[in-house]
Amino acid sequence: MRYIRPLSIEDAVGELAKAVGPAAILAGGSDLLVRMKGGFIEPELIVDIKAISGLADITETADGFRIGAAVPCAVLGENKAVRKAWPGVVEAANLIGSKQVQGRCTITGNLCNASPAADSVPALVAAAAKAVVAGPSGKRTIAVESVPTGPGRTSLAKGEIIEAILLDKRPEHAGDAYLRFIPRTEMDIAVVSAGVNLTLDDKGAIKTARVALGAAAPTVLLVEEAGQVLVGSKLDEGTLERLAKICSGACRPIDDKRGTIEFRRKVAGVLAQRAAAIAYKRAGGK
Amino acid sequence: MAGVAVSTTINGDAVEYLCQPDETLLDVLRDRLGLTGAKEGCGTGDCGACSVIVDGRLVCSCLVLGAEAEGRKVETIEGMAHGDQLHPLQQKFLEHAALQCGICTPGFLIAAKDLLAKNPSPTEEEIRFGLAGNLCRCTGYDKIVRAVQDAAEVMKGA
């Protein structure tokens, strides 16, 4: 096995592209090293991306924010500007693991590990975040929801690395929120979760809405119908009931020791309602 | 497997070592450098017994590769006391009997040090939340929380 720490994205892509055996990208390692120790993967090449220039930075651009793929969630949580613009994304990212895990884990790693229960992913999908992918044939920018294709699987091709996650600049009257259900109060895997992102018009009616559910299907679910039902409303009782019904109906969950299908369906609806209420309040709605 | 040559700083001292590419920082500390304060409770990031601080960030050394320490500053439990002078947290852990078997203690001390560096006056809830990545099978946590509260008071006065 070889460990390398390239300084440029071109070198990293080049090394991955020409790797003969299994190769792995190392960001915070909080999934990768656990899987290596468990014997689930035996990479011949580990490409540590943390020294690549620009990857450890959060930059504010004319269009919004660019969060480098090597930014640990603890650092993201300390960034006041991102926290103010996208509190739901940041709270989701900060739910990952313990303080120790926060010091290492990244939202890009969370996305690329492709667990259906990944905490930051529903919030990123609700936020319409994009991923900048660098690969042997150049760069492309894709919607985050197109990255995971199933548990542990992504749409990334050999040699491709996500360089950064992009979040849009926020208009006035915008808010997002993320909630998960876990039986403990911390350090646990989401049984089911919901992310909601809203913008309001000047009168406080919802103008745009995106709702995403986690741990409710093999990949994160963007529930477009749930977003549509919110548009035009001020989150009255009837709308909230319809939202819950749509979310419960959209779930394709599994039965396991952490939750039954019935429980997950029910709680997905409840969390979507509660996250919507928080996002609405954050957007300035009353 | 070819070894990786690493130059790093541990508790203020320049240190060089050779390690295997898949060897964890915890294994390097314990097996190559004789720094056995950090413990392996789980090896999977769950228990915090292996906690160290790397470039000012609290991490589980069982989930860091030894090779990743190149050019970094690592702080371990061995650097916490100044000679015979215990750190206030160490002193308070003793006074409050915040340990029994002691396996979790180095990790708790490092995590508590990091917590107080970032938040010198934490509430009980903030302490419990901040130390949620450290597991203890013996004490029931209460004495640990009291010790950290008491140490925070002492450190503010200092």
Ligand SMILES: Cc1cc2nc3c(=O)[nH]c(=O)nc-3n(C[C@H](O)[C@H](O)[C@H](O)COP(=O)(O)OP(=O)(O)OC[C@H]3O[C@@H](n4cnc5c(N)ncnc54)[C@H](O)[C@@H]3O)c2cc1C
């Ligand atoms: C104790 C503990 C508790 C945890 N709790 C939670 C939790 O509450 N919620 C949760 O969602 N997760 C949790 N996790 C899982 C893990 O911490 C997260 O998924 C984390 O975000 C992974 O980020 P990382 O940077 O550590 O990824 P890594 O382990 O470095 O990488 C993860 C995967 O993504 C790939 N990858 C990484 N970066 C890139 C990139 N830039 N481009 C392409 N591929 C890439 C890697 O090759 C690997 O396959 C926990 C893990 C531990 C050990």
Ligand code: FES
């Ligand atoms: S040994 Fe590292 S967290 Fe348990």
Ligand code: FES
């Ligand atoms: S004192 Fe024994 S595990 Fe904490």
